[in-house]
Amino acid sequence: MSGEAPMCEVDLGGGKVKENSMAGRCRQSCYERYIQPCVVELLGSALFIFIGCLSVIENSPNTGLLQPALAHGLALGLIIAILGNISGGHFNPAVSLAVTLIGGLNAMLLLPYWISQLVGGLIGAALAKAVSPEERFWNASGAAFATVQEQGQVSVALGAEIILTMLLALAVCMGAVNEKTKGPLAPFCIGFSVVVDILAGGGISGACMNPARAFGPAVMAGYWDFHWIYWVGPLLAGLLVGLLIRLLIGDEKTRLILKAR
Template sequence: MSGERAMCELEFGNGKAREPSVGGRWQASWYERLVQPCLVELLGSTLFIFIGCLSVIENGMDTGVLQPALAHGLALGLVIATLGNISGGHFNPAVSLAAMLIGGLNLVMLLPYWVSQLLGGLLGAALAKVVSPKERFWNASGAAFVTVQEQGQVAGALVAEIILTMLLALAVCMGAINEKTKGPLAPFSIGFAVTVGILAGGTVSGGCMNPARAFGPAVVAGHWDFHWIYWLGPLLGGLLVGLLIR
């Protein structure tokens, strides 16, 4: 009887932690390295873009770009501070591009990150539409970027998006990735970069700096006018920062 009991304890354990098997370690490692970061990028992008879109939809006429600037910056800083240790806290395809170029992200993960961020942008914009009064939603064009109305504004908006995204990507790469310069205040610095970018460029380009932030509202509201600016500008900005630091 005692022998059978000993065999049972050996086989099923007696409540104490046991050394995981090789297969268990591999499965945990696979999930933590590949799946979990993408899920976090999806979640973080959803939260960030939901708050950002809602701040535009509910923005009062007397506050200008101040409310969206503060909401975007504070939301991004908060999400990075809480989730950044798992995925790096990109929540932006342009930032992921810069991070990959300087060695902060494996090339294999770049496309999965982009897909997760774009899906997060779509979910965030859709949730903002669900909780917003229909009249406010459409008055704000669903929080899609409508700053550029004519061809003459394109060059200025494109240059603004490149420069503003460079500032954001620099804050991420130097504050959170570079071993010599990174520090604990990186989430706040990155959030400030977004706030400053919207305050400075809100009336020029909208201060997007993030293709995922542009993509979600564009799909939900069906507004695609000059949408390419918010892909080309941020991605060029991220590319330039990546090449500069590399």
């Protein structure tokens, strides 16, 4: 999804049939380049956040962070493996920002991707609420991030979100976007990075790493305490990863041009 959409040119001397055919191909191309990926990002985000929220709501005290970590990581890897070839499999505004900065996503699609991911987050969180027992839902704060309870935890939680999201964004950019380093195991490596992040940082910040994952449950539960951490931290991490990769490797378009020469 990194290139610009081709212009639709019509051969005026080719007759009405050829013009209609060109118009049809143009509509199909625009659909495949702009609408279809956004629909996939909405669907994938909804599925991922539905499973992630349920894993928190239904989590047994005996399993600690293991159940949410495995559910989030395995779900993300599976959904990327299924849908990633259509949209890139971001399902995360911070990841989309990093991928855009390195040239792996058309900048025109960044805002539509963000909207699709946030709407998907709302749908996923709403579905999780609909199927959960009311008592469990509210005991888990609707799977909203409630780890940070006081001002003294803010700096540590924000730092953790930045570092944890950087690992996730690096896994996506280097494992699935950069031509030199990407491979067929990228979906599982990305999912594994989420598992590692939650196991390592879940007790510090909740290990959100995804504004869409924070937004949907916050709306459903009406829980907004320190919510800004889960926007600023991941988006700042996406920005840092994008700039770092451009500095060290160059953006994807430039690298492909140099490779072709």
